[in-house]
Amino acid sequence: MDNNELRKQFGTDEDIKVLMKHNSLVKAKYNLTLVQNRVFELLLYKFQKEKEGILSCEIHRDELRSLIGKEKDKTIKGISDLLESLRVKEILIAEKIKGKDKYKWHRFGLINGSIYDEDTDTFTIKATEEIYALIQNYYDKREGHTPINLIVKLGMNNYYAQRLYDLLRVWSGTKKVINYKVEELKELLQIEQKYNLYGDFKRRVILPAVNELNNTGYFEIDFKENKIGRKVDSIDFLVKDLDKRKYFTKDIKVVNEISSSLLLGECAISVDDNIVEHKNKIVDKPVNEIFIPDEEVFTKGTLRSFKKDFKGIDFENEYMERAFDDAVMITLDRDDVETIKASSYKFFKGTLENKIDEYKLEEQKDLKHKEEMAMNW
Known part of the structure; x- marks a missing residue:
């Protein structure tokens, strides 16, 4: 994606758009395309600004067009189809059962639907109620939340980099070494049936994602593979997060x-x-x-x-x-x-x-x- 176009539409690095993402969403299981995830992240940001139980937001078609690469997908039909794909796509959100090492798994569509207005060339997007509740009540001391810099994230050209951004940022404020089991990463990305060979997973997922994150200039990331026998069991991500975690300080004007x-x-x-x-x-x-x-x-x-x-x-x-x-x-x-x-x-x-x-x-x-x-x- 053209970062200059993105910054023209959404602001500069100094005019930061921050999504406060509930950690239940960060750790949720779902699988999207790059463009689907860009739109979903923007919708979460829009929903977060809608107060008083308004489970929808309005977006002009041009704002959505700026997130889409192919011209044929920027049409009214193309964007409508994209939003419909988010309605039927599922997200699995874990809720820990109190006092037990087990979870309840909630399954929802990413959005609840959309309406297109020909007169204003705008889309009204209906939020899934449970996701809206998490976005509105992100300040959950039990689960916590992660600040997402949308200008950085929407500018990425790799879906796995977008997801790894969240999964590393959720810990980068407290840890320099962040460990994930290989199988856990596959489950979170919902690619358990793909890349049975670790070498393929590393080549198709880990390396491109780490390279993309490093190229943003906001991270310095390396990783180390941990083996059990001859099999890579987990990955240590050595993370230096160069972005701010506290975007709104006492110096705010x-x-x-x-x-x-x-x-x-x-x-x-x-x-x-x-x-x-x-x-x-x-x-x-x-x-x-x-x-x-x-x-x-x-x-x-x-x-x-x-x-x-x-x-x-x-x-x-x-x-x-x-x-x-x-x-x-x-x-x-x-x-x-x-x-x-x-x-x-x-x-x-x-x-x-x-x-x-x-x-x-x-x-x-x-x-x-x-x-x-x-x-x-």
């Missing part, structure tokens, strides 16, 4: 987390406890000179109207720029034109106003999510 087009009222920060409190009082910031992401999409007349209609919006903010890009794309595609003329401007204006509202809510959710992360470290 809350005002910088909010767009320059929004002002935060009555904000208080307790740096000792990493607690951020605020009242959701958000107003548009007036700007003297409006920034226009792309003037060439307008005619002289529609450019003038745009400057008047949206003079209070700061399009240098990444969320407002996304709103602008979405509205332009929808308008140009609908009318099959290369510039927004007077005949298209009314539709463009209404679309952009809706997108601005949508992305302001998205920004609020992102901010709230980061504040919750800060409170739970």
